[in-house]
Amino acid sequence: MEEFLMNRSSPGTSKSKVSLSLAKAIDGFLKFKTAEGLSQRTITSYEFTLGHWLKYIGDREVSDIQSSDLTGYMAWLRTEYKPRRWNGSSEPLSAKSIRNVWVTFRSFFGWLQVEFKFPNPAKEITAPKFQKHPVETFSKEDVEKILKACVYSRESQTEERKKFVMRRPSSNRDQAIVLMLLDTGLRATELCSLIVNDVDLKTGKVTIRHGVAGGAKGGKGRTVYLGKVARKAVWRYLASREDGDDPDAPLFISHADRAFNKDSLRVLINRLGDRAEIKKAYPHKFRHTFAITYLRSGGDVFTLQSLLGHGSLDMVRHYAQIAEVDVEQAHRKASPADNMRL
Structure with a gap:
């Protein structure tokens, strides 16, 4: 170096x-x-x-x-x-x-x-042109099928037995992962970087740490929240783990007792999608689903921007267009200068 x-x-040095x-x-x-x-x-x-x-x-x-x-x-x-x-x-x-x-x-x-x-x-060189793909989301039925796929294996049949399904040993973990992705809109690397201490199961507060350790884009940490259903699923999963009370332990671990990474998480979600017979199942699709559902459920675009960790409103505006939410109307309602009656 x-x-x-x-x-x-x-200064003054010629390029030659x-x-x-x-x-x-x-x-x-x-x-x-x-x-x-x-x-x-x-x-x-x-x-x-x-x-x-x-x-x-x-x-x-x-x-x-x-x-x-x-x-x-x-x-x-x-x-x-x-x-x-x-x-x-x-x-x-x-x-x-x-x-x-x-x-x-x-x-x-x-x-x-x-x-x-x-x-x-x-x-x-002119910037190569590309067509943006439409934002894909899971429907309520899709999520229900994926959650069911977390619990049960594919239907099996032998010559001596009737058709049957078995409960999967990783069902609690997989349901907790799916519900956390859906309820927080976390990026794959952010979820994989979580440790037990980052999640407060009493309040639902989830802390994305600043810097490389938090896995956030640009190292910008933030706070997101879990609802009751997702909190219950995470609690059930941690209660079954020997290190569930260790604050420094990875929140989600693979069969080899290692923390997930974005590739292993993608493989997991892809396989769950296959079992549920849902095409194009991948972690970031839960982020899109969270954003669109949040807006359609009455959430405002500015809070969504903070929850998603976006530096600008550009992507949030895109979500708002899909959810048919009026950004201008939301700003009128939330304008600090107007509400202070200055």
Whole structure:
């Protein structure tokens, strides 16, 4: 890192005197962004995207990179690249994924321009267009089926017995997870980062800790709440665990007694969806369901923004449009200046 910093340009240094390989630049970029406090999820995304591009293009001098080196790679991703996914799918990358690559290039070369005065080849590339997917939610019937799938296995039948179902050993845990996702709108990483001490089962208060430990986007912690049904489910689950009273224990653990991560949580919800015969079951769909149901049940957009942890109203407005809630009317009702009669 010290050698890297010594190569950094200073005022008056011409760009031709700066020699920097892509591999070293990527390493420095990731360290700088980590020091800035970006979330681990963002850092991991940058690292994967830039590492993949480096393997494709080869380690070269930063000064030799042209816009065509970036657009050529993005075109290859669209047409020839076959991704390897956890579910075995090899479908082409979505337009949104291609746009994320463009965003990474903009950030990386923008940083190089500021720190080392290199030209920014990404600046000349137009943002790839993509069509936003409609927000998908679970219906009341869907949730009931998933909760039932938490408790019972698929129907089985042998030659000697009639059809039967068995109670699943993880039923209490799985129901508690589903109800917490539904009742709080937590992101997957936020739920997986919870420890027992973060949840007050008397009041329903759930604390998302600040910083990396809390798993929140941008490290911004907040407070959300559980209703009575979800609280009861979490209590029932913790009561069955030997470490249920340990304040530092993970709130939800897998069969291997390890804390869940976003990938294992996604697999769990996906399997529950399969058993319930519900297509497209994934953790973030509960977040959408929470937001839409909250607004349709009379919740206001500003409180929803706080509960979801959004920095702006943009996404909340999108939810409001779907729920047919008037944001302007909500502001009129809640306007501090108007209510103070100034």
